[in-house]
């Protein structure tokens with residue numbers, strides 16, 4: 001092999017390293033750890049499904065947990081089930097996230113929060129044409145406006161805490177908050193909204209050492225999903241099946257590991273990882289490695305995304321052909 005060939009090879013090997021150094025200069029660094037042991041964690045929608053799994057795991061890790069939801073009986077049941085599995089008592093508080101005054105009162109009554117997980121949510125899959133305005137309003141009100149109410153109520157105390165330890169605000173979005181899916185016009189709008197809220201909020205609160213995370217789960221086995229499945233458009237199920245379903249415990253595990261490392265995007269499975277890379281846009285990124293993966297695979301991920309779209313539009317076409 002000639003010397004020039006060797007130096008060319010060496011350059012090829014060096015390029016990624018040079019590129020990583022360049023990324024290190026432009027990506028704002030600081031790996032971070034947000035411990036939850038002995039800290040106060042408020043989980044909304046903590047009486048069922050993913051929220052209950054989040055509460056269970058946080059309690060097991062030694063966090064002081066409060067769960068918030070509307071129905072007091074369901075909250076009591078959740079509290080009893082967490083005690084049964086962990087031997088630990090969580091605090092419960094009943095409030096409707098749509099009512100700002102009630103949220104403020106609830107948040108003030110539970111004391112300063114270190115980790116706020118806005119997980120409450122409702123979902124009814126239906127073509128926009130067939131969906132009631134009431135269902136559309138509920139999804140926007142509970143999933144999006146309710147989250148604004150929570151952040152507005154909790155932020156003042158979070159900002160004025162005296163220790164400067166890192167704290168977190170996390171939002172439960174959905175893979176349907178990264179890509180629009182048939183049957184989810186209102187739901188996707190509410191979940192895409194959370195991303196906008198999160199991106200802007202992160203810039204506003206970074207100086208207070210508050211770290212924002214957005215979690216994007218696929219279909220997850222919960223009471224909410226069982227209810228949704230009773231009347232789901234066939235095409236919604238077909239398209240959503242592109243991403244493998246998960247158990248609530250698995251989603252909670254991914255969510256906690258993302259929140260604790262201060263990750264902005266928290267995908268939950270392989271498809272979710274691909275989706276997060278494909279939709280990285282101008283989202284913040286604190287991991288050089290992930291930034292590197294995003295940059296070098298951007299083109300390829302666009303191709304993969306187009307293949308998915310191609311297959312989804314194929315399913316839609318087939319469906320209409322069969323139902324003419």
Ligand SMILES: NC(=O)C1=CN([C@@H]2O[C@H](COP(=O)(O)OP(=O)(O)OC[C@H]3O[C@@H](n4cnc5c(N)ncnc54)[C@H](OP(=O)(O)O)[C@@H]3O)[C@@H](O)[C@H]2O)C=CC1
Pocket residue numbers: 044045046047048049050051068069070071072074095096097098119120121122123142146172173174175216217218219220221222223224225
């Ligand atoms: N399951 C899935 O397939 C997926 C779910 N997600 C998201 O994860 C989150 C949790 O979903 P999941 O566990 O399935 O839902 P569940 O329906 O099982 O639980 C929803 C929780 O939210 C609470 N809640 C609903 N409305 C309000 C309200 N107005 N004020 C306060 N609390 C409220 C419920 O309690 P109560 O009714 O008593 O108020 C309950 O605790 C949602 O944001 C959902 O969009 C994301 C992707 C997939």
Ligand SMILES: CCCCCCCCCCCCCCCC(=O)[C@@H](N)CO
Pocket residue numbers: 123174175176179181217218219220225228239240241242243271272274275278301302304305308
């Ligand atoms: C670049 C390649 C990316 C490939 C992956 C594409 C997969 C998209 C699947 C979207 C599934 C949406 C599920 C919504 C779940 C949900 O929120 C409801 N159950 C209501 O809660």
